[in-house]
Amino acid sequence: MYTLLSGLYKYMFQKDEYCILILGLDNAGKTTFLEQTKTKFSKNYKGINLSKITSTVGLNIGTIDVGKARLMFWDLGGQEELQSLWDKYYAESHGIIYVIDSTDEERLSESKEAFGKSFDTQPGFPNCLSVPDIKTAFSDCAPKIGKRDCLVQPCTALTGDGVNEGIEWMVKCVIRNIHRPPRQKDIT
Ligand SMILES: Nc1nc2c(ncn2[C@@H]2O[C@H](COP(=O)(O)OP(=O)(O)OP(=O)(O)O)[C@@H](O)[C@H]2O)c(=O)[nH]1
Ligand SMILES: [Mg+2]
Numbered sequence: 001m002y003t004l005l006s007g008l009y010k011y012m013f014q015k016d017e018y019c020i021l022i023l024g025l026d027n028a029g030k031t032t033f034l035e036q037t038k039t040k041f042s043k044n045y046k047g048i049n050l051s052k053i054t055s056t057v058g059l060n061i062g063t064i065d066v067g068k069a070r071l072m073f074w075d076l077g078g079q080e081e082l083q084s085l086w087d088k089y090y091a092e093s094h095g096i097i098y099v100i101d102s103t104d105e106e107r108l109s110e111s112k113e114a115f116g117k118s119f120d121t122q123p124g125f126p127n128c129l130s131v132p133d134i135k136t137a138f139s140d141c142a143p144k145i146g147k148r149d150c151l152v153q154p155c156t157a158l159t160g161d162g163v164n165e166g167i168e169w170m171v172k173c174v175i176r177n178i179h180r181p182p183r184q185k186d187i188t
Contacts, residue, residue, distance in 0.1 A: 015070040016182030018174040021089050023118060024099030025111050026055060026078035033099055033157035034062045034075045040163055041066060050158055055079065066171045070185060073097075078114075086118050094174045094182070097166065102128040102154065108137050119144035149173045 022030045031053050039047035041064035060075040074089055076082065096118075100111050108129070115138060129137075131152045138152075151169050155162030174182070 010184065013187050014184050015065065015187055016068055016175075017070045017072055017185040018094040018171075018182055019072050019074060019089075019092055020095045020097060020170060020174070021086070021093045022073055022075040022097045022099060023086055023115075024078050025101070025107055025114060026080075026082075028078055028099040028101045028104075028111070029157045030075050030078060030099045031056050031060055033097070033155070033163065034060065034073050036157045036160045036163050037073070037167055038062050038064060040160055041167065057082070064167075066167065069171050069175060069182070071167070071171065071174075083114055083117070090118075094177070094180050095170050097170065099157075100134060102134065105129060108134075112138050112141065116141050116144060149177075 022034055024030050032050050035048060035050060035053065038045050056075060056077040057079075058077060062073045062075065064071050064073075074093070076086055076089065098115055101107070105127075119141070131154060134152050151166070153162055153166035153169065155166055157163070174180075
């Protein structure tokens with residue numbers, strides 16, 4: 001009986017919470033992406049003026065609900081001196097969104113290095129890198145990614161193109177990963 005009631009309580013009042021890190025170089029578009037995601041997935045969230053977003057120092061948190069799953073995003077500052085803080089959050093996280101500015105080819109190798117260290121495409125721009133270009137550039141990191149699910153999702157954080165596809169993929173992956181179960185959270 002207890003199991004039945006606690007199951008019912010969980011069903012009615014709790015959400016499965018997953019923590020998703022948003023990483024990438026400074027100026028890559030992480031905070032803009034998070035704001036766009038919140039606007040798309042939270043009915044009552046009005047959104048802020050995207051052009052007012054300034055560089056993140058420390059941590060910026062945002063939450064969305066997708067069905068029974070609650071995604072808590074940790075958007076970290078990407079500046080070089082802040083990258084050393086990234087690994088403090090790995091142990092607690094269920095998934096990572098790594099943001100790459102596909103119009104900034106100059107910093108692609110710097111982005112790859114930052115990505116590699118962390119593991120011990122934009123439509124409308126004629127010169128942006130394609131998904132295969134980015135996959136090729138990051139191919140040395142494949143052994144570090146190992147068996148983890150990985151998707152390169154083109155998106156434009158300013159307009160929201162590609163945001164839904166990426167978040168829906170992330171939700172599917174964190175739910176099916178039985179090795180890292182969700183945290184139980186009361187619905188507020
Ligand atoms: N064209 C274009 N510009 C973008 C896009 N996403 C972000 N930007 C611009 O890129 C700049 C940096 O965006 P942020 O979201 O602050 O970047 P960030 O990765 O959070 O940077 P840090 O907090 O310093 O790590 C801003 O001027 C944004 O307007 C995008 O998808 N397309
Ligand atoms: Mg930021």
